[in-house]
Amino acid sequence: MSESSERTLVDLLIEPRWVLPIEPDDTVLEGHAVVVDGQRIVAVLPVAEARQRFQPRETVSLPEHVLMPGLVNAHTHNPMTLLRGVADDLPLMTWLKDHIWPIEGKVMGPEFIRDGVELAVAEMLRGGTTCANENYFFPDTIGATYRRLGFRAVVGLPVIEFPTPWANTRDEYFERALETHDGLRDAPLQTTAFVPHAPYTVSDDSFERIRVLSDQLDIPVHLHTHETQKEVDDGVAESGLRPFQRLQKLGLVNDRLIAVHMVAVNQAEIDACAEAGVSVVHCPESNLKLASGFCPAEAFRKAGVNLAIGTDGCSSNNDLDMFGEMRTAAQLAKAVAGDAAAFSAAFALRAATLNGARAIGLGDEVGSIVAGKQADLTAVRMDQLESLPLYDVRSQLVYATGRHQVSDVWIAGQRKLTDRALVDIDEGELADRTRAWGQRIGAI
């Protein structure tokens, strides 16, 4: 090896015990370091070589940790974190009509949104999530909050056929969507996506407008699709078409589509997703807790569909724990497929990182630890008794790791969590603010 007489000055050298890069596939590196400069990963290489070639301003030694890409929560409604556990174990419509909607009617507005997003960001960072595909009203406030907190997010631009506190008419939804999109143009960590609420709450005309605009703006379309058999049956009863068929007719089944849930699907629809490059977001805990059904996750995987993972909102989970979600996905998929070798730990990790990044159009920017990509990184401690013995890092991460083992997190090269302490958020003050919401909402 030739010796370079001068070392390259860089911002950060991370020396973990293991690196789980996700790309290349099927790889766990030991004795490797990750070099970061500015927002980006500069190199992944053996430690000795890294120390020889680079002069870091900061060195972070993580001797019992695995360094992996930050998790991508590919579907969530983060302001609803303030509604965590407000009304559980109820039938779906009762829950919505008698609890969630009345509460939202009373509290939804910029303050609720801002505080809910901040609580969610705190929880996500403490659980190793570095990016969320968000979906709620007041996207302008949502976007501004993520921006202020330096958290990577796709801000959903909602479209729905009836009035809400966000907008009254269809035109207003679209106007505000475009304003919000423009407002985030220079935001380095926030992008947008259209979020037509669901097939049964959005008209063909609106879908058509979304199709045209999403192409023009080059942004995804993020949509609850085939969440329950009832949704499918209702669609057929109303139009003669399964909702997915209707989306196909509308020209929306393509590689911009982020189809969430996809529980009540058939093999033809799975294959159509693979062919069209649709991304599917699997939310196992929500599907179970709301009794929506069982998504054929292994069938999607086998068909080569880009399957990502999401927690959905806190009122149907009830947390934003992507480690728990990965585990549930990996366990559940085996029983659904009737195959104990299905949906491996390795695939679960990929689904929760790179596939999520690809789903939101950031597959070249994040989702794996590769030179050139942005440095969204999560370090996980693996030395506690619950992680021992350790035979296989990936298996352990998925089947026997809790999110509290996350120690350090970076987004675009910026440290967001240091030895479990949030860098930019005052936890005590946030807890007080959150309790105040709890009092207010609990009294409704």
Next chain:
Amino acid sequence: MSESSERTLVDLLIEPRWVLPIEPDDTVLEGHAVVVDGQRIVAVLPVAEARQRFQPRETVSLPEHVLMPGLVNAHTHNPMTLLRGVADDLPLMTWLKDHIWPIEGKVMGPEFIRDGVELAVAEMLRGGTTCANENYFFPDTIGATYRRLGFRAVVGLPVIEFPTPWANTRDEYFERALETHDGLRDAPLQTTAFVPHAPYTVSDDSFERIRVLSDQLDIPVHLHTHETQKEVDDGVAESGLRPFQRLQKLGLVNDRLIAVHMVAVNQAEIDACAEAGVSVVHCPESNLKLASGFCPAEAFRKAGVNLAIGTDGCSSNNDLDMFGEMRTAAQLAKAVAGDAAAFSAAFALRAATLNGARAIGLGDEVGSIVAGKQADLTAVRMDQLESLPLYDVRSQLVYATGRHQVSDVWIAGQRKLTDRALVDIDEGELADRTRAWGQRIGAI
């Protein structure tokens, strides 16, 4: 209220923010204290009254915590904790034949057992579990280890039709079973149960002997039953009887029976369990991870069967996390039943405590916080961001609590965990010993 001039001297006064007693049902107490003297709970009463009536040697204030009964892990194979993640994502028979059995063949013996149990006890205590219904070979070593560590356990006395390192002939299995049982006679925290391995590995003759002996010794019969459809089909092919029918014929379907898994069952079998007082242990994560199928947990609950919860062994989970298991049970049961109101958080908590205690014959001793019962107690912190806002304690415990939130644990009035530190176990030394096993087993 009359004032007593002298306060009663007691060992311990615990003042938590909430008490979740499990009995009475549907109750969460605020502003209450729990009084403990020796092994037992003396009283559960308002704090002011407690301070007036009792003079405690020790007062433990838990201002942000809920105090609940210690969790009962109603089915596990704790020495296998040393095999955590040794070979995942494989078909069941490959996993057993190519990995688990060869490894066990090489390492099974008193040292492996002792160290595996100790690791499991450390993990269980750190996760709020105070009692395990154990099932593995070398029950003499198992019993001695639990005894030394002061951990409550039911020590399974294995019976199987082929030789293992524990015993060679059927007579030997029974002799050693009786010896082990006698050896634990004076053990205050350990009891025994017969563990015929499974219907397909135990003969009618052995079952008959077990039936007679379990009656004589007044101990339960702990049995994997109808874990998979294949097991049922094989039973029918071999004898014309479903295994459960065979057990009925053998007179084993009664209130001594702890039937584990019970995945491939029909309504008649569910009803028969209710009628006969059979306890069923539901192991959702194992059933999912091994693709065994979906236990109709809500149907068991509706039928009034005593349904408890277990993690199974670490190589099919891969942890001993009863909080995670409760959550998976509560979420999964809803989807299996097609009912979002099924298997409530309240029921999940009861299943993981009192029902487990009842299943193992200790329903009068532990499983709820009631005066007269033994003081097996777990305190859980509820003040971190992930637990806020808090609308309903029971919902939060099941749907949004991680086991790392467990702060303090008592078994029979003895403190076992203090502010997350193990009282009787040297964590560093145990970690070293565990790593050594990891090296040894990893090299097989």
